[in-house]
Amino acid sequence: MKTDPTIKRIRDARHQISQECGHNPVKLIEYYMEFQKKYADRIINKKPPHKRHGKSLVLSMHKGT
Numbered sequence: 603m604k605t606d607p608t609i610k611r612i613r614d615a616r617h618q619i620s621q622e623c624g625h626n627p628v629k630l631i632e633y634y635m636e637f638q639k640k641y642a643d644r645i646i647n648k649k650p651p652h653k654r655h656g657k658s659l660v661l662s663m664h665k666g667t
Contacts, residue, residue, distance in 0.1 A: 623629040638645075 619633065620630055623633050
């Protein structure tokens with residue numbers, strides 16, 4: 603199976619960021635949270651996820667309801 607060059611670049615960038623954070627999940631989350639704050643003006647949809655019966659749609663789908 604041939605890997606798409608765009609997907610490879612994305613995976614390489616993610617790996618590099620993880621490596622810069624010492625492959626530490628806590629540091630990685632902190633990095634992405636700061637990145638999100640830095641570029642908050644570029645976020646298109648700032649609305650919370652859709653709700654279904656008071657629960658998030660993702661949680662409901664995860665539980666199979």
